[in-house]
Amino acid sequence: MSDDKAENIKNRVTEEPVDGPVDPDPNPAERDDLDASGAVEPAIAPGGRVGISEVRTGQFGVRGSGDTSGYGGLTHQVEWPAAARRPYGEGDTAWFDDVVDRLIELQPTLGELPVVVHRGELTLHIPRKQLAEVAKHLRDDAALRFEFCSGVSGVHYPHDTDRELHAVIHLVSMTHNRRIRLEVACPESDPHIPSIVPTYPAADWHERETWDMFGIIFDGHPGLTRILMPDDWPGHPQRKDYPLGGVDVEYKGATIPPPDQRRSYN
Amino acid sequence: MSATTHDPYSADPSAPAEGTVYTAGGADWDAIADAQAERGDERIVVNMGPQHPSTHGVLRLVLEIDGESVTEARCGIGYLHTGIEKNMEYRSWTQGVTFCTRMDYLTPLYQEASYCLGVERLLDIEDDIPEKASVIRVMMMELNRISSHLVCIATGGMEIGALTVMTIGFREREKVLDAFELITGLRMNHAYFRPGGVSQDLPDNALDHVKDLVAWMKKHLPEYAAFCNENPIFKRRLCDVGYMDLSTCLALGITGPPLRSAGLDWDLRKKQPYCGYETYDFDVLTHSDADAYGRFIIRLEEMYESLKIIEQCVERLEKMKGDPVMVDDPKIAWPAQLALGPDGMGNSHDHLRHIMGESMEALIHHFKLVTEGFKVPAGQAYVPVESPRGELGAHIVSDGGTRPFRAHFRDPSFANLQAMPAVAEGGMIADVVVAVASLDPVMGGVDR
Structure with missing residues (x-):
């Protein structure tokens, strides 16, 4: 590839980075009804990750370049796993219903919470203000007995308006040999989720990592400090609007842009 | 970051310090002590x-110490954070293996396994993985368990002055790495498992090599027991050190040998089998003392169990010559019928001849598969595996694209290291080293 061509590709790509900065929140002023305690719940639907479908267009991550290849007209439908209907499980997974029923029995305010069953895994979407109580029930009730917390992981969905930041908690019941996943969401403008460390001390470092990487503040955590990045690090690296960074690499006369500026086929 | 004008390795003179700050280097510490x-x-x-x-x-x-006793202990981690999870979001699903294999550098194949199993679950091809690929995965993982436990025992021995344990530990480990090099082309960071199977079939002499390796291990593993098990110095350094009972383990999220040393036979290979582990004959070992010695014994005995599994794998693989090692779906499968060259890297001349000389469609398909990759249906999956250190799980999120939307690894070293204050506080400073070694943290996995 000649220098010209490489430069050309690079420029086209850098003009509009594929996963470039995402507009954080166009009108945060309308959020004054939310307070730090998370009193107002972000609505699960519409716009949640449960059962929505998106249409993506184009190919190669190139936009607005007058691309005449025809790929710009491609559309690609993405379906997120839909909320499950009862019965949630059958056969080996018949316990899905037992767990959900028992949890609602212990915590009636949950109502009919959104449940996703996908590829044999059970995910419960818990409203954040109820997380602490739900965690306690899950650990202490003999029929539930999820006594072991595998960890907390964060996910940033920039397009999931008002629910951009998700904390995903994996729990294990060694007594019953079961696994469930809790998913809790909060808006970027009010990134507060109650800590489960009082119930599961194992979540301590995992929550610190999720704070470090996503900026989710776990209320009630005994010492929420950065854990992997230096203490004075600005920003939260795993957010989608945080650039990967990198430098051009030259190879045999051609310049290869850093990974976040290369063509993307997403 | 703010500009650093002072020596970054010494204490900041302007920072408020509680008490006097000494900077101790490699020289004599008498002056500091005085x-x-x-x-x-x-x-x-x-x-x-x-x-x-x-x-x-x-x-x-x-460590806050009072004389020789540790009154308070905390960990500082993150020095080896390389942003592997973030980087994986900018590569295709297949390339992701190349990154996650570098997390815990002593158990590369377990990260690969957990990641691939997660991707396969999202692709819904779990039942389509060829039997031979699963058997190869199990054999490689068990070999990896041996090499990882050997490093744990070797470095643990070195830290208490048992240098012979270190030298023989690395000697045996090198034998395992030789087998890895023969089969995958690399001693470490293999990127051998791929979504859909493994990257290439076993070379012809691999099974003989593994058989020789098992024989070598059976001959040499008893040396560790002979050196250590009843060695009075070894026992006095390890017994009752790093005590952590079952309720502590569960509360702090401890898995692996530390959990089994507290008496619970929790092993995901038995409890929540993957890769067909339910079809192998092996035992899960427990201990009752919940101390560093118990963890040492468990690791030692687990290596024999791994040898049992490897022998069963070899037996099965001998009957599977020529079977496929990659899923039969051309939209996912990279060419896997590779011949290993003298440099250890595989290539398929048949495939090359086909795409370069016979079929333009095949060439286009190959190009698209390798550059663009395959799309994975939106959703999330978490498939944990029993790594030598405990539960290792990859939380994989796909947004329906050709790259991981998020890949988070629940690393057992990270979780187990949380117990450091619990095992160190109240003990002697020399026991801290033993207690930490008994948790076997690997910082590549902790920091990722």
Whole structure:
């Protein structure tokens, strides 16, 4: 590839980075009804990750370049796993219903919470203000007995308006040999989720990592400090609007842009 | 970051410090000891690490000591954070293996396995993985368990002065790495498992090599027991050190040998089998003392169980010559019928001839598969595996694209290291080293 061509590709790509900065929140002023305690719940639907479908267009991550290849007209439908209907499980997974029923029995305010069953895994979407109580029930009730917390992981969905930041908690019941996943969401403008460390001390470092990487503040955590990045690090690296960074690499006369500026086929 | 004008490795002179700050290098510490004795202050905070031969890589231990006793202990981690999870979001699903294999550098194949199993679950091809690929995965993982436990025992021995244990430990480990090199082309960081199967079939002499390896291990593993098990110095250093009972383990999220040393036979290979582990005959070992010695014994015995599994794998693989090792779906499967060259890397001349000389469609398909990759249906999956250190799970999120939307690894070293204060506080400073070694943290996995 000649220098010209490489430069050309690079420029086209850098003009509009594929996963470039995402507009954080166009009108945060309308959020004054939310307070730090998370009193107002972000609505699960519409716009949640449960059962929505998106249409993506184009190919190669190139936009607005007058691309005449025809790929710009491609559309690609993405379906997120839909909320499950009862019965949630059958056969080996018949316990899905037992767990959900028992949890609602212990915590009636949950109502009919959104449940996703996908590829044999059970995910419960818990409203954040109820997380602490739900965690306690899950650990202490003999029929539930999820006594072991595998960890907390964060996910940033920039397009999931008002629910951009998700904390995903994996729990294990060694007594019953079961696994469930809790998913809790909060808006970027009010990134507060109650800590489960009082119930599961194992979540301590995992929550610190999720704070470090996503900026989710776990209320009630005994010492929420950065854990992997230096203490004075600005920003939260795993957010989608945080650039990967990198430098051009030259190879045999051609310049290869850093990974976040290369063509993307997403 | 703010500009650093001072020496970044010494204490910041302008920062508020509680008490006197000494910077100890490699020289004689008499002057420091004398100065401290003169001050008559018994409370000392010692930064052990991040560069210290006994802290398993770049782990920093902040110990508050009273004489020789540790009154408070905290970990400082993150020195080896390389942003692997973030990087994986910018590569295709297949390339992701190349990144996650570098997390815990002593158990590369377990990260690959957990990641691939997660991707396969999202692709819904779990039942389509060829039997031979699963057997190869199990064999490689068990070989990896042996090499990882050997390093744990070797470095643990070195840290208490048992240098022979270290030298023979690395000798045996090198034998395992030789087998890895023969089969995958690399000693470490293999990127051998791929979504859909494994990257290439076993070379012709691999099974004989593994058989010789098993024979070698059976001959040499008893040396560890002979050196250590009843060695009075070894026992006095390890027994009752790093005590952590079952309820502590469950509360702090401890898995692996530390959990089994507390008496619970929790092993995901038995409890929640993957890769067909339910079809192998092996035992899960427990101990009742919940101390560093118990964990050592468990690791030692687990290597024999791994040898049992490897023998069963070899037996099965001998009957599977020529079977496919990659899923039969051309939209996912990279060419896997590779011939290993003298440099250890595989290539398929048949495939090359086909795409370069016979079929333009095949060439286009190959090009698209390799550059663009395959799309994975939106959703999330978490498939944990029993790594030598405990539960290792990859939380994989796809947004329906050709790249991981998020890949988070629940690393057992990370979770187990949380117990460091629990096993270190109240003990002697020399026991901290033993207690941390008994948790077997690997900083590549902790920091990712």
